[in-house]
Amino acid sequence: MIDNMKVTKLYVYPIKGLRGIPLQSAQLGPQGLEHDRRFMLYRIAKEGKLKKMQLSEHAELSLFEQKLDGEQIIVRYVVPEHPLRPTEELPESNLEVPVSPDMTSLEVIEVDLHGSPAIAYRMGQQYDSWFSACFGFACILVYIGDGKRPVLGTTLPPKAPQSQTGGWFSKITSSVLGSSSQDEAWLTFTDVAPFMVATEASLRNVSARMSDGSQVDMCKFRPNIVVDGEDEWSEDYWAELTFKGEDRLLLTGNCGRCTSLNVDYDTGRPAAGEQGAVLKKLMKDRRVDKGVKYSPIFGRYGFLPPGETGFAISVGDEVAVAQRQEERSTWDWPGL
Structure with a gap:
């Protein structure tokens, strides 16, 4: 020793793939740091098929800052010097995502990450529209909630x-x-x-x-x-x-x-x-x-x-x- x-x-990375949040202290639990990777973005591909969005295939994920503010995750899209999208098509304000959404009214969907499936919850149109405007293609924000992905x-x-x-x-x-x-x-x-x-x-x-x-x-x-x-x-x-x-x-x-x-x-x-x-x-x-x-x-x-x-x-x-x-x-x- x-x-x-x-x-x-x-x-901590509340929304997977976006920039990390540096912390001075954290609470560790069986599923990771508190709030870590409870949300994820999926691209809507052909025939409505969902494809995971990660930095290896979507480098533009690195342009999103996130921070924890009480019970909210504040997401800001940082426009680079040479924009990837017409700036007039980008959202004018930041996005606020609840740390612990009320799942009772959310659509239940099936997702898959690295061959490990789970039930998750679609956050809804206001979140999907905000991210889709930033990326220039249709995508959705999902919350893992009480879903459990198996370790393979x-x-x-x-x-x-x-x-x-x-x-x-x-x-x-x-x-x-x-x-x-x-x-x-x-x-x-x-x-x-x-x-x-x-x-x-x-x-x-x-x-x-x-x-x-x-x-x-x-x-x-x-x-x-x-x-x-x-x-x-x-x-x-x-x-x-x-x-x-x-x-x-x-x-x-x-x-x-x-x-x-x-x-x-x-x-x-x-x-x-x-x-x-x-x-x-x-x-x-x-x-x-x-x-x-x-x-x-x-x-x-x-x-x-x-x-x-x-x-x-x-x-x-x-x-x-x-x-x-x-x-x-x-x-x-x-x-x-």
């Missing part, structure tokens, strides 16, 4: 402990697909796990690859929790973290990265120059998970231990690696 690790940044594959869900000494990574339980108990892990609109943990040391390694001297912003990697205090890429082997000496977070999988790393958040387009080649630069030596061999790895996915209800966390809190793996995790989420 290494001392002197600290939490350096916290981020065998490697990501945390397993119930078999004994005091068996630990979370017992070979006996590693091949079991979840459990049927009430403690079984499930997701909102987080990709494949409730939490994403990244490190400052590994980000410094990425920035050092930029031959023009530019710095890569952590926002491109969209973590929830950022820590500092160990060597670059040491997180590949982290299995469990403790915060303030007691609160536990299980790290169960690697994050394989995509073209979202190349997005310019100021233009809403793929970045020019070195900043547009972040993914390519990581391809050289960070394709280290044989289960997702074409994607470079940056960061670890995490869950609370089953049965634990959560805890508060703040920037500056002490962090320690309580358990390590001898080998890297192997990705097995079907279709990803």
Whole structure:
């Protein structure tokens, strides 16, 4: 166990894909940081089919700022220097989205994210129209509400402990697909796990690859929790973290990265120059998970231990690696 690790940044993303909100403190629960990724945008494609909207395919998502203001999420569309849309067609005011909408009057729809389906709630015309005007095509805003997306594959869900000494990574339980108990892990609109943990040391390694001297912003990697205090890429082997000496977070999988790393958040387009080649630069030596061999790895996915209800966390809190793996995790989420 290494001392002197600290939490350096916290981020929450109430509406998935939009710019993150930096926090000084947050409440962690089984489905992630409070308010994290409870909403998502879907594009209405041919014949009314819904297609997920994420930064890898819609770089313009990076132009939307969001902030929490009491019981509202305030969304602002930031018009870039070279607009993507005629400015006269853009909304004149910001959008206010309730943090916890009344679902009784909302249309129930079926959605899918990475092959993991769920029931969700369509927020309605005023929200759809606002976003559609910004994008220039029809899209809808949906709320996960009481929907539960299943965790797929065998490697990501945390397993119930078999004994005091068996630990979370017992070979006996590693091949079991979840459990049927009430403690079984499930997701909102987080990709494949409730939490994403990244490190400052590994980000410094990425920035050092930029031959023009530019710095890569952590926002491109969209973590929830950022820590500092160990060597670059040491997180590949982290299995469990403790915060303030007691609160536990299980790290169960690697994050394989995509073209979202190349997005310019100021233009809403793929970045020019070195900043547009972040993914390519990581391809050289960070394709280290044989289960997702074409994607470079940056960061670890995490869950609370089953049965634990959560805890508060703040920037500056002490962090320690309580358990390590001898080998890297192997990705097995079907279709990803």
